[in-house]
Amino acid sequence: MYNIPAPYFNLDYTLDCGQVFRWNLEDEWWHGVVKGEIVHAFHDRENETLILDSKLPKDYLHTYFRLDDDLPFIFSDIDKDPYIHEAISKYSGMRLILQEPWECLISYMLATASNIPRIKKSIERMSRLLGDDLGDGFYSFPKPKSLASCYNEELCECKMGFRARRIVQAAQMVVDKEFDLTAPYEMDYADAKQYLMTIEGIGDKVADCVLLFAYDKMEAFPVDTHVEKIVRQYYSDSFKGPYAKAKMSKWGHSYFGKYCGYAQQYLFYQLRLEGALGTGI
DNA sequence: AGCCAGGCGGTCA
DNA sequence: TGACCGCATGGC
Numbered sequence: 303m304y305n306i307p308a309p310y311f312n313l314d315y316t317l318d319c320g321q322v323f324r325w326n327l328e329d330e331w332w333h334g335v336v337k338g339e340i341v342h343a344f345h346d347r348e349n350e351t352l353i354l355d356s357k358l359p360k361d362y363l364h365t366y367f368r369l370d371d372d373l374p375f376i377f378s379d380i381d382k383d384p385y386i387h388e389a390i391s392k393y394s395g396m397r398l399i400l401q402e403p404w405e406c407l408i409s410y411m412l413a414t415a416s417n418i419p420r421i422k423k424s425i426e427r428m429s430r431l432l433g434d435d436l437g438d439g440f441y442s443f444p445k446p447k448s449l450a451s452c453y454n455e456e457l458c459e460c461k462m463g464f465r466a467r468r469i470v471q472a473a474q475m476v477v478d479k480e481f482d483l484t485a486p487y488e489m490d491y492a493d494a495k496q497y498l499m500t501i502e503g504i505g506d507k508v509a510d511c512v513l514l515f516a517y518d519k520m521e522a523f524p525v526d527t528h529v530e531k532i533v534r535q536y537y538s539d540s541f542k543g544p545y546a547k548a549k550m551s552k553w554g555h556s557y558f559g560k561y562c563g564y565a566q567q568y569l570f571y572q573l574r575l576e577g578a579l580g581t582g583i
Numbered sequence: 584a585g586c587c588a589g590g591c592g593g594t595c596a
Numbered sequence: 597t598g599a600c601c602g603c604a605t606g607g608c
Contacts, residue, residue, distance in 0.1 A: 320589065414590040420606050421589080463604030468591085505591050526589035545597040547590090570589075
């Protein structure tokens with residue numbers, strides 16, 4: 303059991319904001335599986351302490367929850383207008399999470415043209431089927447080898463639809479060492495993005511999510527349909543054509559600066575919770 | 584019931 | 597760097 307000082311932190315927002323899919327809240331404790339281990343987490347707000355029960359090393363979890371990110375500084379840096387100001391004020395304490403690349407990559411490939419409840423279910427089914435049994439109803443995220451060898455067994459199609467083939471293929475690339483999951487750590491944002499997009503099924507948006515959530519490339523600004531709507535309504539409707547989202551992504555970086563990844567996640571979460579646009583400000 | 588989902592890749596002009 | 601389509605299927 304670890305007690306970690308965690309000022310400027312909100313565990314609920316952090317785990318609920320749609321960046322991770324394997325955490326569930328039950329009786330004020332969050333329960334999840336990270337890097338093949340069960341983690342139980344409780345936020346003692348009075349004492350600004352994060353209480354964690356897990357076999358994982360304390361420093362790993364500290365890094366996972368990005369507790370070294372200087373949130374007040376990041377807020378002051380991205381606080382460019384009333385709309386983002388509202389988001390960072392209301393949901394202050396939401397932190398990005400530094401995920402394992404393999405799980406993040408597959409999860410976001412699976413997320414294409416889907417929705418969060420469905421993504422969670424699909425990952426849960428897949429883990430139950432192909433991951434290790436950790437006890438108490440927890441299962442690890444399937445390893446590349448398990449996913450690579452299951453396409454013809456109909457099992458793997460855990461309601462993944464057209465995504466199944468791409469995911470199995472990506473797993474095969476990792477198994478065959480055609481794709482090196484550690485390589486993007488050493489690359490800059492642009493190179494790492496290009497490298498990720500050599501995988502079929504990874505385009506601009508999925509690549510940006512993986513770069514932001516797993517490879518610590520804070521300058522990534524993922525633009526999905528929600529962020530696209532926000533940008534159009536509150537910032538500029540001048541982005542046209544099939545590459546509109548890619549243009550918005552570049553705009554996001556230049557507008558919000560080096561911590562635009564944080565800005566993106568706050569905007570995304572605000573819209574997801576509050577639904578219809580136009581109720582804010 | 585019917586639209587849309589944390590998209591991508593391909594095609595046609 | 598424009599406009600459209602098919603992909604599979606669940607949420608709401």
